[in-house]
């Protein structure tokens with residue numbers, strides 16, 4: 001090829017690239033646009049664009065879309081799991097409020113409700129207790145995590161009780177060969193990003209192209225579009241109702257991105273999800289919800305490193321990530337304090353939310369604990385797997401602050417960025433329950449002082465060290481309509 005020909009070809013290739021980039025920019029949805037803004041490393045995002053519900057009321061309420069509602073009692077009076085604040089009077093300083101937003105009907109935001117010690121207690125439970133069997137984590141797909149839990153192993157090494165020379169402190173792989181493995185690709189794919197709900201990714205790099213981002217996102221919980229335990233309303237409510245072609249495509253891309261896999265889970269056909277017939281979930285007879293195959297490629301790591309690979313833990317009804325449906329026949333006992341805590345929130349918003357739901361009807365049946373390292377993100381999705389969409393979804397944040405994007409029923413609405421901080425509660429009720437949302441950014445250097453190392457509590461050190469690079473989100477859902485909650489579903493639908 002002559003020099004001239006080569007130059008012509010290079011120019012043509014360059015033009016093609018530009019055209020492709022232009023096309024991609026044109027097809028970006030407003031939600032995606034917002035995600036990209038907050039994913040950007042260089043330049044860093046403009047965090048001042050985010051709505052901060054902890055601003056002084058006189059500033060916050062200048063935005064006339066924001067409404068403030070006084071709670072009847074302090075949250076600590078609904079349950080002492082929020083911690084007992086010294087000032088329990090109803091003086092102006094101690095009043096607690098919930099906030100609503102005109103653009104997001106059904107959103108209830110209750111800022112700063114936990115005392116520091118109540119936060120520390122819950123964080124400890126999220127890392128040490130709730131992550132134990134029978135609750136499942138993303139690590140269980142690939143590793144033989146001991147029943148005593150990974151955190152206990154980490155603690156033994158951290159406190160010097162056991163040495164890293166001790167072979168038994170290393171959690172072993174489930175698979176010894178990749179013969180039947182899903183072969184998700186790199187080790188990182190397996191553990192870092194390919195698990196959780198769906199749109200959860202490991203490292204977000206501004207230079208990654210959009211498709212790559214999509215494919216890597218939230219492999220576990222449910223693709224870019226849906227979240228993990230949630231799932232997909234169209235699938236659940238009406239198997240023929242593909243409510244969103246784009247989502248469908250993304251899902252398929254998601255499966256393709258794990259194309260090396262030989263297992264059934266890798267096929268788009270797992271989208272044969274649970275249809276509702278006469279309000280009752282009905283699982284097709286031939287549908288199996290197998291676990292994804294373990295990979296022999298995952299790294300063997302010291303427990304202190306492996307805990308940082310833990311991306312999610314599911315509580316109550318266990319979730320089948322590949323199909324984004326619950327295992328309606330697999331439920332682990334729900335931690336009782338989390339039942340109390342979530343019920344207390346539902347009680348506190350009684351009369352606040354324009355979409356009422358009685359606290360007596362609320363049953364905590366499924367939960368997800370999301371563990372984010374600083375560079376993790378959770379891409380836009382809707383939580384759709386629950387059969388009961390009327391019950392509030394209660395979400396607690398701990399550790400580093402994040403940007404939470406709250407959009408509308410489609411990606412075509414530009415989302416509102418919200419600064420979610422440690423100790424805040426976000427409740428999705430009514431239409432907000434079906435809104436796109438995601439966490440494109442964990443914000444560095446935002447760990448509150450009271451969650452850092454403490455002279456008065458050396459036992460906290462191991463948690464402080466973990467939180468120095470992490471955020472924890474705990475969210476709780478009701479799966480079944482109230483009348484069903486205490487009943488057992490007939491075996492025919494399991």
Ligand SMILES: O=C(O)CCC(=O)C(=O)O
Nearest residue numbers: 227368370383439473475
């Ligand atoms: O981390 C968060 O605040 C949101 C998590 C979430 O949306 C989910 O788990 O479905």
Ligand SMILES: [Fe+2]
Nearest residue numbers: 227382383437
């Ligand atoms: Fe979600």
